[in-house]
Amino acid sequence: MSIKLEDIKYTYMPGTPFEKVALSDLYLEIREGEILALIGPTGSGKTTLLQHINGLLRPDSGSVFIDGEELTKKNLFKIRQKIGYVFQYPEQQLFEETVFKDIAFGLNRLKLPEDEVRARVYDAARLVGVSENLLERSVFDLSGGEKRRVAICGVLVTKPKYLMLDEPASGLDPEGKNAMLRLLKTFRDAGITVIFVSHNMNDVAETADRVVVINDGRIERQGTPREIFTEHDFLSGIGLSVPDVTDFFRLLSERTGVEIPDIITLDEGYAYLRDVYSKGGIPS
Amino acid sequence: MRISLGRYIPGKSLFHKADPRSKIIWTIVMMVFILLCTTRWQYLMATVFVMIVFLISGIPLKYILKSLRPVAVLMIITTVFNLVFYKGTTVLFAIGSFNVYREALFLSIKMILRIFMLIVSASLLTYTTTSVAITDGIEYLLRPLAIIKFPAHEIAMMMSIALRFIPMFADETDKIIKAQSSRGAEFDSKNVFKKIKSYVPVLIPLFVGAFKSAEDMSVAMESRCYRGGKGRTKFKVLKFTKYDLILLIITAVFCTGVILMKTVFKI
Ligand SMILES: Nc1ncnc2c1ncn2[C@@H]1O[C@H](COP(=O)(O)OP(=O)(O)O)[C@@H](O)[C@H]1O
Ligand SMILES: [Mg+2]
Numbered sequence: 001m002s003i004k005l006e007d008i009k010y011t012y013m014p015g016t017p018f019e020k021v022a023l024s025d026l027y028l029e030i031r032e033g034e035i036l037a038l039i040g041p042t043g044s045g046k047t048t049l050l051q052h053i054n055g056l057l058r059p060d061s062g063s064v065f066i067d068g069e070e071l072t073k074k075n076l077f078k079i080r081q082k083i084g085y086v087f088q089y090p091e092q093q094l095f096e097e098t099v100f101k102d103i104a105f106g107l108n109r110l111k112l113p114e115d116e117v118r119a120r121v122y123d124a125a126r127l128v129g130v131s132e133n134l135l136e137r138s139v140f141d142l143s144g145g146e147k148r149r150v151a152i153c154g155v156l157v158t159k160p161k162y163l164m165l166d167e168p169a170s171g172l173d174p175e176g177k178n179a180m181l182r183l184l185k186t187f188r189d190a191g192i193t194v195i196f197v198s199h200n201m202n203d204v205a206e207t208a209d210r211v212v213v214i215n216d217g218r219i220e221r222q223g224t225p226r227e228i229f230t231e232h233d234f235l236s237g238i239g240l241s242v243p244d245v246t247d248f249f250r251l252l253s254e255r256t257g258v259e260i261p262d263i264i265t266l267d268e269g270y271a272y273l274r275d276v277y278s279k280g281g282i283p284s
Numbered sequence: 285m286r287i288s289l290g291r292y293i294p295g296k297s298l299f300h301k302a303d304p305r306s307k308i309i310w311t312i313v314m315m316v317f318i319l320l321c322t323t324r325w326q327y328l329m330a331t332v333f334v335m336i337v338f339l340i341s342g343i344p345l346k347y348i349l350k351s352l353r354p355v356a357v358l359m360i361i362t363t364v365f366n367l368v369f370y371k372g373t374t375v376l377f378a379i380g381s382f383n384v385y386r387e388a389l390f391l392s393i394k395m396i397l398r399i400f401m402l403i404v405s406a407s408l409l410t411y412t413t414t415s416v417a418i419t420d421g422i423e424y425l426l427r428p429l430a431i432i433k434f435p436a437h438e439i440a441m442m443m444s445i446a447l448r449f450i451p452m453f454a455d456e457t458d459k460i461i462k463a464q465s466s467r468g469a470e471f472d473s474k475n476v477f478k479k480i481k482s483y484v485p486v487l488i489p490l491f492v493g494a495f496k497s498a499e500d501m502s503v504a505m506e507s508r509c510y511r512g513g514k515g516r517t518k519f520k521v522l523k524f525t526k527y528d529l530i531l532l533i534i535t536a537v538f539c540t541g542v543i544l545m546k547t548v549f550k551i
Pocket of ligand 1: 048
């Protein structure tokens with residue numbers, strides 16, 4: 001089962017001077033169980049694409065299929081329970097008196113028994129790492145990182161099968177950021193398909209199973225992080241970059257004239273260096 | 285959501301290029317006269333001048349129609365009532381047992397023209413002038429009132445801040461509604477109380493955000509040493525150009541025409 005977008009076209013404010021074609025000729029398949037990273041320059045249509053997947057925006061033409069079922073007006077509510085969507089800066093949407101109530105908000109319409117609600121909130125909190133003693137606090141008393149986790153819990157309570165996150169790590173401190181990336185893997189290991197938008201190529205290389213590059217409303221490339229991040233010229237041509245370690249080893253290779261395989265994660269870099277040292281250093 | 289009534293539409297027309305002050309003066313003169321119009325010749329002249337400026341501005345007709353749409357329903361209802369219930373002397377025709385009088389017809393046409401022209405004049409100003417330019421112009425025009433301690437600068441500043449924040453709020457509201465509906469919120473309940481209640485998850489984040497933006501804004505202004513209008517210079521200095529001359533000549537011709545019509549010709 002998977003998410004499929006077929007020939008999506010979407011224009012903002014058609015017929016006005018502000019008309020903007022945000023997506024065109026867009027085909028995409030998101031496979032179950034993967035972590036998919038969506039990268040692209042600002043304004044390339046990443047957010048617009050996510051909003052099509054859970055029906056917040058309806059394509060001008062083309063269709064969205066969720067597990068083989070076409071997304072229509074009628075099955076919107078049902079499908080939205082399958083697809084969690086964590087907006088950019090989701091902490092701005094917190095509003096309830098307590099953390100518990102805010103997390104449980106998404107369940108209001110489901111009319112679940114009280115102990116089921118409790119269980120789901122606790123499950124979400126545990127998965128995301130929100131400690132239980134925060135649950136009765138006011139949402140406005142938390143730190144930025146805590147708020148963001150609470151907001152993610154609020155999306156996870158409905159037990160989505162797919163989880164979309166728009167720049168989940170932006171605005172967090174380095175520790176919070178790393179924790180967020182580990183969290184994405186935790187979600188995948190818990191059986192949730194993860195789709196996330198990021199501007200940070202290091203994060204993408206370390207976390208994603210597959211990468212989709214979008215530019216000017218079109219998908220330009222898709223593949224494994226390795227396939228994508230070896231296309232240095234293409235990426236810099238559209239204003240993106242490669243991970244820092246990739247750059248580092250490329251430069252090292254250029255300066256020393258030594259053939260170095262493409263390295264895209266810190267672990268690979270570390271393994272490579274250890275290998276080289278154990279063989280007596282970089283041959284010159 | 286983003287497109288709002290009277291939003292600035294970039295253009296290169298003479299009316300776009302004119303200084304906001306001349307445009308504001310023109311609009312005020314126009315609106316005052318439209319309210320004072322009584323005879324059909326006066327209406328005709330006002331219409332002709334509004335049309336002239338409309339043609340000069342190069343704003344597509346569909347935007348003008350769009351700005352008229354909100355009042356159209358009201359106009360239609362009032363017209364129907366006028367036609368059916370107004371008692372005049374000359375019967376034009378009858379619908380069932382109701383007589384439609386000539387006077388009622390004229391009254392309706394005048395009323396429609398008046399309201400439409402008021403809206404068209406105002407929207408021509410807002411379609412061709414950025415809100416920043418409008419407030420700048422207003423501040424300048426109100427400046428003489430400083431003698432009677434009228435806070436022209438403060439009022440203009442408040443207006444421009446408000447205008448700056450409105451589209452931001454609209455976008456923000458749109459975003460929060462989307463985010464909460466993704467979380468399972470329901471906004472289309474038929475029950476009024478439920479409907480109001482369903483907006484709590486939108487209003488609270490909106491207000492929290494608004495207060496935060498206001499606070500940030502005041503800190504930013506203060507840290508740039510903002511202390512009111514005294515001695516403040518402008519980045520974009522308003523200049524009187526040939527476009528203003530043309531516009532003010534049109535205004536003057538129009539005023540002369542109005543005065544002649546009202547006093548000498550009495551038509
Ligand atoms: N509500 C909107 N109205 C009009 N244009 C929009 C709106 N939202 C986004 N856009 C435009 O559509 C394009 C794609 O936007 P978006 O999907 O937000 O890009 P990204 O998330 O990749 O930065 C941008 O050029 C943006 O200016
Ligand atoms: Mg975005």
